[in-house]
Amino acid sequence: MMRRSKRSLTIQDVAKAAGVSVSTVSRVLNNKDDIAPETYERVKAVIADMGYTSSLAARSMRSLRKNVLGLIIPDAGAPFPIEVMKGVNRAISTLEYDLIIYTCGDTRKHFTADREKKFVSLLNNSVTDGVIVVTPEATHFNTNAPVVAVDPHYEINEYPSVISTNWEGAMEAMGHLLNLGHQRIGFISGRYDLQSTNRRLLGYQDGLAKAGIPIDPELITQGDFSADSGLKCARQLLSLTKPPTAIFAANDEMAMGVYQAAHEAGLSIPEDLSVVGFDNIPEASQSEPGLTTIHQPIQEMGKIAVQMLLKLIEGEPLEENIIKTPTCLVIRDSCQALEPVRQ
């Protein structure tokens, strides 16, 4: 129960208490085999008794292997990075790695630079063996420790990445709506400079083209992946002189905004408006009605990123530098066949 007043416990204190050298304690800590069983047990007991844990900083500085993985996510709050985080956490929990999460603040200004700086500061010569970055803006990180990206913003990168079949997913979503007889389908996009946005928009356009339906620019709006932007875009779409009978939102959060806009306009889903989202975040199944959406295996993506990262750390080569995770359509209750009688 006695507490050191100033300094904290060091390996020296343990060594003194156990009557052995510092090296021996270190050997015990790292499960080296070069040690007598009885000494091992005795030192182990002293360590447990004193409640000693080694300093991450000192350990990281000396040894090459730190047994810590890093995860860098944008301003925490969006479901996507959080789902990735869960997947990473789960994948790591069975290994002997620890996880440190870094969030870059929400300052839009120096977003990239700031993130990159923090990233390097973490990695460069510090505390982690490798890092996973979620939706990175930067296309290059100057470090020698491995990096894996999940859903990178831009297409051309230096680092390995895992990303979903965005185009195929969007095609499938469009196929579903078209099969139900919808012809005027609104699209709510994300930022145009983002890879995932681009692919989904392309899927929307190609889906229409395949069905022989001309593209009406009025039906394409731009959001920013937030529910709020989805609301605004949906309002805009619904106030058109010839409003769409269905809306395909580039992610589920914006689809939730569509729900709200429909509610405002007195439209019920799916009777008056069909809605399809993208991602299949947990909220999609809890909404009323359940949101039909394109499932993206987000947690799985985190898991795959961990596997890639571990390979890189071990020095093994990667078979694929870009791994594509498959999407699939999840049908719930937010879509309905269009009445054959057109008004």
Add this chain to the structure above:
Amino acid sequence: MMRRSKRSLTIQDVAKAAGVSVSTVSRVLNNKDDIAPETYERVKAVIADMGYTSSLAARSMRSLRKNVLGLIIPDAGAPFPIEVMKGVNRAISTLEYDLIIYTCGDTRKHFTADREKKFVSLLNNSVTDGVIVVTPEATHFNTNAPVVAVDPHYEINEYPSVISTNWEGAMEAMGHLLNLGHQRIGFISGRYDLQSTNRRLLGYQDGLAKAGIPIDPELITQGDFSADSGLKCARQLLSLTKPPTAIFAANDEMAMGVYQAAHEAGLSIPEDLSVVGFDNIPEASQSEPGLTTIHQPIQEMGKIAVQMLLKLIEGEPLEENIIKTPTCLVIRDSCQALEPVRQ
């Protein structure tokens, strides 16, 4: 563009490149005033040019102040810790502190021990100046760096903490339902050994007592704060021979489970069943119908925790060791006055 192959950049490399000593570079890095302006600028330029960032590990080991705060959360996924995280992140973003998040895995077995170990490993003599722990199980942390808890599990702790007015909130929720004429009110509790659960249950009981309504043990069920447990408890409540006309769930996630159970049973909310939650997580406003709930300023709690922690780091005394954040009733569309005609 040239990249070192093996080792990463050190302060030595920078010093050599800038033609100054290591100490001078360090002075520049730490904005010490004991330096000539021109030298400062020159070294700064070299640092930027080489893309050097100092090693967190080495810096942490040597200097007392690390300018890094730690946040420890249970298995990431639950909305509560995530909201705290957002608040902490926001509070920190204006300061010159960085944030490192640690999640203890979801292994139930050594939950406390594991968490404590990780915690100490982070703090003890490592990388952070102080740590915020969300819903800690442990009542004591053997460390000399400061700790602040948000919503600690148990009532008697060693560390300062910030916690909501759980009893008052529950009383207000009950007052609302009772005012609407409800007499049979079901309660879905959390784990009985948790402080917040206890307080809310007490509020439920005291609310009934105040209205002169006897407590029916049948109406009190125990969940575990997950939506799934809320579903199960609600099923149980609704299958009673005399089912409740209203359900008060000890958190919003379980209230979402109630929604699902009502849906299954063909009951509509609020016509056939009134529901009140607790927490006011983002999903509460997005659900259909909007969930009436007790607002807990979760992000604010994170912010307050940061303020307390900073005081402790600065060595200033705390005015209060326990700060209570106020709850308030948020009325949405999940409650309705009970028809005067009783069946």
Add this chain to the structure above:
DNA sequence: AATTACCCCGAAAACGTTACCGGTAATGAT
């Protein structure tokens, strides 16, 4: 009995950084 082999363990050198102490040159005061 002498040599070899092996098993443990301790001493000491790093790792990259900051804190502390001095030292030099320039400036100002007597």
Add this chain to the structure above:
DNA sequence: ATCATTACCGGTAACGTTTTCGGGGTAATT
């Protein structure tokens, strides 16, 4: 002209760990 003061900067000792090296025992082999 000498001394004290200041401004700036470099050398060096830590910080707490892991790793390498080697040495002292004891057991096995010649």
